[in-house]
Amino acid sequence: MSSRGRWVLIGLLLTPAVVLPLWVSLYDRAEPTLFGFPFFYWFQLLLIVVSVALTVPAFLLSQDADRRDRVAHGLPAEPSGEDRP
Amino acid sequence: MIDHVNGVVVGVFVFLFLLVTVLGFAAARWRRGEHLESLDEWGLGGRGFGTFIAWFLIGGDIYTAYTFIAVPATLYAGSVVGFFAVPYTIVVYPLIFLFLPRLWSVSHRHGYVTPADFVQGRYDSRALALAVALTGILATMPYIALQLVGMQVVLQVMGIGTGSDNWFMQDLPLFIAFVVLAAYTYSSGLRAPALIAFVKDTLIYVVILVAVFYIPHQIGGWGHVFSAASDSFSAANAQGAVPPKGTQPTGAEWAYASLALGSALALFMYPHSVTGVLSTRNRSVIRRNAALLPAYSFLLGLLALLGFVAIAAGVKVENPQQAVPQLFEDQFSPWFAGVAFAAIVIGALVPAAIMSIAAANLWTRNVYKAFVNRDATPAEEAKQSKVASLLVKFGALVFVLALSKEFAINLQLLGGVWILQTLPAIVVGLYTRWLHRWALFAGWAAGMAWGTWLAYGVASPTQAHFGGPLVNFPGTETKFYIALLAFGLNALVTVVLTVVLRALGVDEGEDQTTAQDYHADLGDAGVDAELAAESRVHA
Numbered sequence: 001m002s003s004r005g006r007w008v009l010i011g012l013l014l015t016p017a018v019v020l021p022l023w024v025s026l027y028d029r030a031e032p033t034l035f036g037f038p039f040f041y042w043f044q045l046l047l048i049v050v051s052v053a054l055t056v057p058a059f060l061l062s063q064d065a066d067r068r069d070r071v072a073h074g075l076p077a078e079p080s081g082e083d084r085p
Numbered sequence: 086m087i088d089h090v091n092g093v094v095v096g097v098f099v100f101l102f103l104l105v106t107v108l109g110f111a112a113a114r115w116r117r118g119e120h121l122e123s124l125d126e127w128g129l130g131g132r133g134f135g136t137f138i139a140w141f142l143i144g145g146d147i148y149t150a151y152t153f154i155a156v157p158a159t160l161y162a163g164s165v166v167g168f169f170a171v172p173y174t175i176v177v178y179p180l181i182f183l184f185l186p187r188l189w190s191v192s193h194r195h196g197y198v199t200p201a202d203f204v205q206g207r208y209d210s211r212a213l214a215l216a217v218a219l220t221g222i223l224a225t226m227p228y229i230a231l232q233l234v235g236m237q238v239v240l241q242v243m244g245i246g247t248g249s250d251n252w253f254m255q256d257l258p259l260f261i262a263f264v265v266l267a268a269y270t271y272s273s274g275l276r277a278p279a280l281i282a283f284v285k286d287t288l289i290y291v292v293i294l295v296a297v298f299y300i301p302h303q304i305g306g307w308g309h310v311f312s313a314a315s316d317s318f319s320a321a322n323a324q325g326a327v328p329p330k331g332t333q334p335t336g337a338e339w340a341y342a343s344l345a346l347g348s349a350l351a352l353f354m355y356p357h358s359v360t361g362v363l364s365t366r367n368r369s370v371i372r373r374n375a376a377l378l379p380a381y382s383f384l385l386g387l388l389a390l391l392g393f394v395a396i397a398a399g400v401k402v403e404n405p406q407q408a409v410p411q412l413f414e415d416q417f418s419p420w421f422a423g424v425a426f427a428a429i430v431i432g433a434l435v436p437a438a439i440m441s442i443a444a445a446n447l448w449t450r451n452v453y454k455a456f457v458n459r460d461a462t463p464a465e466e467a468k469q470s471k472v473a474s475l476l477v478k479f480g481a482l483v484f485v486l487a488l489s490k491e492f493a494i495n496l497q498l499l500g501g502v503w504i505l506q507t508l509p510a511i512v513v514g515l516y517t518r519w520l521h522r523w524a525l526f527a528g529w530a531a532g533m534a535w536g537t538w539l540a541y542g543v544a545s546p547t548q549a550h551f552g553g554p555l556v557n558f559p560g561t562e563t564k565f566y567i568a569l570l571a572f573g574l575n576a577l578v579t580v581v582l583t584v585v586l587r588a589l590g591v592d593e594g595e596d597q598t599t600a601q602d603y604h605a606d607l608g609d610a611g612v613d614a615e616l617a618a619e620s621r622v623h624a
Contacts (some may be wrong), residue, residue, distance in 0.1 A: 014179035021172030022346055024338035036308030040333050041390065044171045048382045051175050055182060055376040062182075062372055066604070073601040079367070080608030 003072065006065035013058045017051035090244040094414070097423025098243065098430075101288070102262070105281045105431050109269030112276040123463035129198060129275055129364045136365075136373045141282035142275075142439070143361040143374055147174065147352065148381045149228075150235035150433030153289070153388055158405040160392030163318045163330025166337055168389055172345035174382040177352050182375040185353060186368045187515040187603045193363075194602045194609075199443070200359045200511050201451040207514045209594030210522040211455055216529050217507045218451035221356040222477075224500035225444040228355070229481035231497050232433040232440075234406075236262060237485065239429050242410035256486055262430065267478045270438045271471050275364055278438040285435050288428035290384065292413075296394075296425075297387040300416050304398050310390070313397035332393070340555050343566035351505040351568060354512075356443035357436065367607040437478070445473035495551035499540050502554075502568040506532035509579050515603065520579055521586040522594055528579030536571030543567075 020026070021044065030038040037045075067077045125132055134142060152170065159167025188203065197203045201221065205214035240258050269277045301307050311332060318330035334341045352358055362371055388409075395408040402411050413425040449470040454461045461469070510525045545552025558565040587593075 010183075014182065017179045018176050021175045022342045024172075024334065024342045028333055028335055028338055030333065033308070036306055036311060038311055038332065041168075041311075041386075044168075044175075045383060045386050047172070047175055048379050048386070051178060052376055052379050055178060055379075058182065059372050059376055063369070066186075066368070066606075069604050070606070073604050075601060075604060075606075075609055079606035 003065050003068035006061050006068070010058045010061050010065065013054045013061070017047075017054050020050070021047055091419050091422075093419035094243060094423040094426065097420050098427045101284075101424065101427035102430065105284050105434065106265050106269065108280050108284065109265075109273060109277040112269070112273040112280040122467045125196070125198070125463075126274065126467070129360065132193070132364055132366065134279065134364045134366060134370070136370045136377070138279055139361070139365045139370050139374055140377050141286050142279045142364065143358070144286060144378060144381050145278060145282040145432075145435035146358050146361045146439055147177075147378070148385055148432075149232060149436040150429050151231040152385065153429055153432060154235045154238055154406050154409060155231075156385065156389045157392035157395070157409045160314075160389055161395050161400075161408040162392075162405040163321065163326070164328070165332055165334050166341055166344065167392075168334070168386075169341050169344040169348070170389060171382060171386045172342070173348040173352075174385060175379065176345055177349040178375045178379060180349060181353060181362075182372055184512055184515055185362050185371050188359070188511070189362060189365065189368055189371055190605045191515070191598050191602045193607075194605045195597065198363070199356060199447045199450050200354070200507065201447060204507075204510050204514065205451070205455070206597040207518065208510070208522040208525065209596065210526070213510060213522050213526050213529075214451055214455065216526060217510055218447045220503050220507050220529075220533070221354075221447045222444045224504040225356055225440050226477065226481055226484065227496035227500050228357075229437050229440045229444075229478065230484040232437040233259065233263070233481060233485040236430050236433045238404070238406045239410050239426050242407050242414055243426055259485075260482070262434070263478065263482050266434050266438060267441075267475050270441060270474055270478070274471075275360065275439065275442055278435045278442075279364075281431065281438075282435050285428065285431045288424060289432055292421075292425045292428045293384050293388050295417075295421070296391060296413070300391075300394055300398065300412065303416065304394070310393050310397040314393035317396050337564060339558070340564040340566065343569050344554065347505060347566040347568040347572070348501060350508060350572070351501045354504045354507050355440075356447055357440040360439060360443040360446065437481075441474040441477045441481075442470070444477045445470040448473040448477075495540075495548075498554045499537065499551065502536035502540060502571055503533060505568045505572050506536065506575050508572065509576060518593075518596055519583065521583040521591065523591065524579045524582035524586055527582050528575040528577075531578045532571040532575030535574050536567055539567045539570065 027040055027043040029040060032039055034042045070079075071077050156167050156170045159165075188200075191197070191206075192203060195202075195206055197206060199218065199221070201214045201218035204217045205211065208214075237259055273280075301310050304310070315332050318326075318332065322329045322331075353362075365371055365374075391409050391412060392405075395412040398412055398416060400408055400411050400415060402408055410426065410429070414422050417425060449461075449466050453469050453473075454466060458465065506529050509520060509528055513520055539556050540554075541550050543552045543554075543556060544550065554566055554568070555564040556567055556570070557563065558570070
């Protein structure tokens, strides 16, 4: 897959994490409740977990897309700096 | 009331406060680089923070003490629109993920310390860079003041300083806390908040986890909490509460969504967020954090609900901001209440330090160096920034002591409106140079003027102007966040004028950056682990 293809895929992965929280009428309701939480509240807390679940594969894809972009811009594929977490 | 002071609460609180004070000063020696007297060292902590430290530092930037006080306060007061903080802190991370690595790369390549440095390099416009810098300073000051308001609320609930009728004695504890903060920020720079952030977040996590599991359990579970809040709001509405209270934002969906989006877009235009991001050691640190930082959002969501918990637990306070501290004092044993109060106050010190450093960097780089002393050495820059950080903090202190709290809160709201107007120059500039520098300047001016005007016209029950963040979307009855409206005008002006100026062939200035700069990473030419001041591609 090309770098552009990867960025499109990353965009698709991240779109729900932006659109769903802003689509308020989707979750502005009390039922069904979960552990006593109205839907409005537990759904938004769930969205946090969903956004993390989407960001992780996006991160992995971006590592590869970055390498391709670096080569395309005349840089070595791997930066020589040590990457310690 | 002096008889409300509990010795154990105050003792634990003071002990933890002294602990972070020692840490703050010791931070000067922590991970110290070779070139001590430069902005890269003092203002960006040597640009060497990895994922772990950055998580605490950026977390301390986004989730401030004021968030921990104000968000539950809005829920306590029956205005659930305040819960927008949760979608806001979800939406912000994909944005960080996408554009901040590019800002990191270009900033490291060229030694940019502030967002205005980037604007200067990209657009070759001192006017535009100055506009971005002044907007940043202007928007940051009330943000620092709000951290003080958060501290003040906690001190009030603890009963410290409130027993005296003398204004000086009343404000003395706040004053002491701030002098200490100012002193170690001056000596240690960004390393101080980075190190203290560890303590802050450990304390906050412990306190919040205990609070959201223990307290609801004590008072009958979350189901009871929500029904108690709902009953209390219905009773208030039956007595004609204006605006009506509720546990859902029904009818205000657009207000809720626009506040979330506008705040998310604004957040990473704030100089202190940029400072946090630029202090990381490589590109991947930022993206990793975009996946790791939402852990705080979860905490924030649960914390916000403590506003309802306070209602269910029968907390009755005049000032809703005192609801959560009062809840802690009522429900926790004294020593744990002391821990909780220390967590909130330390939680105010960290962002206040980062914000003052960021504002000081803007002053030094984009006003002092750009207009006053163009040949300033790195050591002179660091000196200038240190002094500026003191002035910024004392400005914020005067703000809180001299003006009403409502005024501070409303200026913070204006800060969001203002800072968002720098987005086209910064974010769009990371991808394309198509927008013309003078069009960006005109768009910025239009957005600033209209946004301020709209905010001026908002009345609330307590004040005639600057009463809230929402106005009716033009031509409708739907409430909408002012910052996004002003941003819309800004974008429109910028695009239209760009077309006109390009057609007229007006000089667009020289771009210092190349396409490659936006992909550079640690180890590439010009991006050293410890930047020596002389080794930059451009100073």
